[in-house]
Amino acid sequence: xxxxxxxxxxxxxxxxxxxxxxxxxxxxxxxxxxxxxxxxxxxxxxxxxxxxxxxxxxxxxxxxxxxxxxxxxxxxxxxxxxxxxxxxxxxxxxxxxxxxxxxxxxxxxxxxxxxxxxxxxxxxxxxxxxxxxxxxxxxxxxxxxxxxxxxxxxxxxxxxxxxxxxxxxxxxxxxxxxxxxxxxxxxxxxxxxxxxxxxxxxxxxxxxxxxxxxxxxxxxxxxxxxxxxxxxxxxxxxxxxxxxxxxxxxxxxxxxxxxxxxxxxxxxxxxxxxxxxxxxxxxxxxxxxxxxxxxxxxxxxxxxxxxxxxxxxxxxxxxxxxxxxxxxxxxxxxxxxxxxxxxxxxxxxxxxxxxxxxxxxxxxxxxxxxxxxxxxxxxxxxxx
Amino acid sequence: xxxxxxxxxxxxxxxxxxxxxxxxxxxxxxxxxxxxxxxxxxxxxxxxxxxxxxxxxxxxxxxxxxxxxxxxxxxxxxxxxxxxxxxxxxxxxxxxxxxxxxxxxxxxxxxxxxxxxxxxxxxxxxxxxxxxxxxxxxxxxxxxxxxxxxxxxxxxxxxxxxxxxxxxxxxxxxxxxxxxxxxxxxxxxxxxxxxxxxxxxxxxxxxxxxxxxxxxxxxxxxxxxxxxxxxxxxxxxxxxxxxxxxxxxxxxxxxxxxxxxxxxxxxxxxxxxxxxxxxxxxxxxxxxxxxxxxxxxxxxxxxxxxxxxxxxxxxxxxxxxxxxxxxxxxxxxxxxxxxxxxxxxxxxxxxxxxxxxxxxxxxxxxxxxxxxxxxxxxxxxxxx
Numbered sequence: 008x009x010x011x012x013x014x015x016x017x018x019x020x021x022x023x024x025x026x027x028x029x030x031x032x033x034x035x036x037x038x039x040x041x042x043x044x045x046x047x048x049x050x051x052x053x054x055x056x057x058x059x060x061x062x063x064x065x066x067x068x069x070x071x072x073x074x075x076x077x078x079x080x081x082x083x084x085x086x087x088x089x090x091x092x093x094x095x096x097x098x099x100x101x102x103x104x105x106x107x108x109x110x111x112x113x114x115x116x117x118x119x120x121x122x123x124x125x126x127x128x129x130x131x132x133x134x135x136x137x138x139x140x141x142x143x144x145x146x147x148x149x150x151x152x153x154x155x156x157x158x159x160x161x162x163x164x165x166x167x168x169x170x171x172x173x174x175x176x177x178x179x180x181x182x183x184x185x186x187x188x189x190x191x192x193x194x195x196x197x198x199x200x201x202x203x204x205x206x207x208x209x210x211x212x213x214x215x216x217x218x219x220x221x222x223x224x225x226x227x228x229x230x231x232x233x234x235x236x237x238x239x240x241x242x243x244x245x246x247x248x249x250x251x252x253x254x255x256x257x258x259x260x261x262x263x264x265x266x267x268x269x270x271x272x273x274x275x276x277x278x279x280x281x282x283x284x285x286x287x288x289x290x291x292x293x294x295x296x297x298x299x300x301x302x303x304x305x306x307x308x309x310x311x312x313x314x315x316x317x318x319x320x321x322x323x324x325x326x327x328x329x330x331x332x333x334x335x336x337x338x339x340x341x342x343x344x345x346x347x348x349x350x351x352x353x354x355x356x357x358x359x360x361x362x363x364x365x366x367x368x369x370x371x372x373x374x375x376x377x378x379x380x381x382x383x384x385x386x387x388x389x390x391x
Numbered sequence: 392x393x394x395x396x397x398x399x400x401x402x403x404x405x406x407x408x409x410x411x412x413x414x415x416x417x418x419x420x421x422x423x424x425x426x427x428x429x430x431x432x433x434x435x436x437x438x439x440x441x442x443x444x445x446x447x448x449x450x451x452x453x454x455x456x457x458x459x460x461x462x463x464x465x466x467x468x469x470x471x472x473x474x475x476x477x478x479x480x481x482x483x484x485x486x487x488x489x490x491x492x493x494x495x496x497x498x499x500x501x502x503x504x505x506x507x508x509x510x511x512x513x514x515x516x517x518x519x520x521x522x523x524x525x526x527x528x529x530x531x532x533x534x535x536x537x538x539x540x541x542x543x544x545x546x547x548x549x550x551x552x553x554x555x556x557x558x559x560x561x562x563x564x565x566x567x568x569x570x571x572x573x574x575x576x577x578x579x580x581x582x583x584x585x586x587x588x589x590x591x592x593x594x595x596x597x598x599x600x601x602x603x604x605x606x607x608x609x610x611x612x613x614x615x616x617x618x619x620x621x622x623x624x625x626x627x628x629x630x631x632x633x634x635x636x637x638x639x640x641x642x643x644x645x646x647x648x649x650x651x652x653x654x655x656x657x658x659x660x661x662x663x664x665x666x667x668x669x670x671x672x673x674x675x676x677x678x679x680x681x682x683x684x685x686x687x688x689x690x691x692x693x694x695x696x697x698x699x700x701x702x703x704x705x706x707x708x709x710x711x712x713x714x715x716x717x718x719x720x721x722x723x724x725x726x727x728x729x730x731x732x733x734x735x736x737x738x739x740x741x742x743x744x745x746x747x748x749x750x751x752x753x754x755x756x757x758x759x760x761x762x763x764x765x766x767x768x769x770x771x772x773x774x775x
Contacts, residue, residue, distance in 0.1 A: 019447070023447065023448045023449065023450065024450075025448075025451045026450060026451055027450060027451045027452060028450050028451075029449070029450050029453075029484075031449060031450050032447075032449050032450075050484070051449035051450065051453045051484065051485070052442075052443070052446045052447075052449045052453050052484075052485045053446075053447075053449070054442045054445075054446035054447060054767075054769070055439060055442045055443045055446050055485055055487050057442070058436075058438045058439045058441070058442035058443075059436070059439045059442075059487070061438075062436045062437075062438035062439050063403070063407065063416075063436075063437075063438060063763070064407045064409075065407065065413070065415060065416050065435035065436045065437070066407065066408075066410060066411060066412055066413050066415050066416075066435065067409045067410055067411045067412075068411060069413075069435045069436050099590075100413075100434070100435065100436075100642070101435070101436045101439055101487070101490075102486045102487045102488075102489060102490045102644060103439050103443070103485070103486045103487040104486075105486060106485075106486045206483075210647065235645070235647055237645055237647040237648045237651060238647045239647075239651055239655070240647075240650065240651065240654055240655075258484070260486060261619070261621055263594065263619055263621040263622045263623075263624075264621045266624065267621060267623055267624065267651065267655070270624055270655075271623070271624075271651070271654075271655050379447070379769060379770060380768070380769070380770050380771065381767075381768070381769060382766075382767070382768040383438075383765075383766070383767050383768075384764070384765070384766040384767075385438070385763060385764070385765060386763060386764050387764065
């Protein structure tokens with residue numbers, strides 16, 4: 008069968024707040040072939056990715072992604088791999104390409120898994136999935152007291168691991184310590200506590216070093232994104248100076264960039280977003296490389312459960328990579344987008360859906376409710 | 392003064408050919424403040440970068456670039472540095488951002504240099520410019536005979552260095568050798584011969600190794616882009632196996648990624664495009680780091696002389712970095728875009744323009760002649 012149709016849906020909350028919350032809008036991909044439909048989700052920004060998808064050609068290495076996908080064969084995994092290579096070569100010089108293509112790759116695998124009547128993880132070679140320890144991914148409170156309450160509340164919801172994100176952290180050591188002490192106090196000693204500082208120290212290794220003690224005292228499982236996403240040298244420097252495990256990789260937009268983060272950044276946890284890194288197959292390749300180097304693979308997800316299930320497929324059957332990011336505090340768009348959702352079990356684990364494809368059903372009415380109407384004209388001709 | 396206006400001009404040849412020629416379209420930036428005008432050029436694709444410039448906000452790290460630039464102060468270099476930091480933080484999660492912002496940074500420096508009535512290189516701290524050995528940047532011929540004729544012709548034009556680009560090279564060792572022998576024969580033994588293979592070997596170090604002999608026999612000055620742009624490990628592997636100097640970096644989209652290419656890729660020449668890496672100031676920072684590590688800085692330019700002058704500013708006064716890429720075979724758009732052009736002197740060198748700003752004048756009629764009309768509507772409202 009051939010890829011007959013690809014549609015992009017730009018969805019948005021009525022108001023976008025100045026928050027570090029990636030669930031406020033979405034770019035959803037629908038692909039159709041042989042009577043089947045596959046769905047995927049790209050990382051934002053939707054308009055930039057739409058332009059990347061349909062832009063006029065600039066030269067032989069800067070083509071619109073659409074041209075490398077539409078009308079191509081899609082009968083087996085090799086066809087998807089061919090499309091991945093074509094996009095890599097033909098749209099190499101457009102920086103947005105990995106963001107845009109990632110959602111398309113997920114939709115193609117979803118469609119192909121539907122043809123084979125199996126989960127995506129089976130399609131890509133895994134015979135079963137294993138539960139992961141879900142870590143609730145939330146932002147630090149405005150005060151240590153608020154952090155305490157958020158942690159307490161999540162513990163009561165049965166979470167065994169909590170990651171606090173960058174808001175209100177990283178600028179003042181005393182306040183940082185108060186947040187960490189509050190979180191640990193609320194969680195007790197057995198729960199896993201992760202800290203994500205959102206690249207706040209840029210390339211300043213010393214600023215990170217100053218916090219090693221307070222982070223170690225809180226017995227954290229990892230310190231995430233101390234530096235800019237491509238500051239591999241600084242990651243490596245910090246790693247050489249401490250036993251504190253480092254995590255990073257959410258902005259890795261290729262298999263190579265993730266390998267760099269592992270080889271040169273010396274992280275202990277590599278965090279990959281199926282909507283950024285190139286898709287689920289890229290994630291699987293990164294997972295294999297990571298685990299061969301004693302690095303745990305972790306999904307990065309801060310949007311819908313469509314993206315959550317997609318990001319879990321790459322390491323579904325791994326018994327070395329134990330954790331899964333489970334975003335909380337989603338905006339209504341990201342929640343309403345899907346008819347079904349992933350939940351934690353009594354052990355605080357999430358089970359990867361065992362249904363066909365990624366097994367997440369799109370709620371058609373949400374596509375209407377949150378729709379952003381986009382029209383693009385080039386020389387008076389409508390191209391989107 | 393404040394940045395009052397920013398305009399983007401999408402220009403294109405009437406027909407875009409399936410060639411590795413980046414001069415077939417262009418995105419030109421015009422900024423206005425205090426009665427002054429500055430000009431810059433972004434890397435393609437124009438529509439994707441326009442979308443990046445004006446896209447609706449997605450979240451606090453995915454803002455339209457325009458919002459971080461318009462109405463900002465622009466009185467001195469610190470104001471430009473502030474804007475660079477703001478864009479980095481506020482548009483971090485849109486992959487296209489460095490491509491789009493690079494042209495804006497150049498335009499801002501051009502405007503500021505006009506206020507100070509000096510060249511950009513003076514504005515950023517260099518007291519004079521030094522001539523660079525121009526290398527003609529051309530594609531290999533369809534046959535070795537054609538390569539011979541191209542080389543002969545360029546030698547007759549007084550070039551002391553010629554770089555042959557990837558077309559028709561890298562797939563068959565015998566043909567590759569014939570091209571190299573033909574080029575060297577036409578050039579004689581004293582001219583500098585560079586070879587650019589355009590990442591054709593992906594991550595396959597062995598495929599590169601197979602050509603080391605024929606490249607060494609041709610006495611080349613450097614081998615450029617043997618691997619994907621972020622395959623630092625493979626660059627480093629090849630570097631460890633040969634004395635043949637490596638070059639790369641044209642896709643580096645940040646100071647950090649260029650430092651990675653130097654530290655881990657172990658290149659001997661780092662090639663930076665002012666329209667990709669973040670602008671002229673990013674280039675200067677990379678140059679300082681490169682030269683401190685005995686690596687030569689080289690401009691990457693495959694478009695207009697506006698971009699050529701911009702890319703030369705970052706290392707204008709260097710006496711360690713000797714070469715400059717001088718694109719030949721430009722399409723008429725890239726030539727017609729500017730009223731003045733840079734030429735080689737009798738020593739085969741190019742002299743960086745000593746006029747105010749980047750000293751390249753935009754040809755207003757070309758902005759009309761090659762104009763692509765773009766209109767973008769979001770929920771029926773025209774945003775571009």
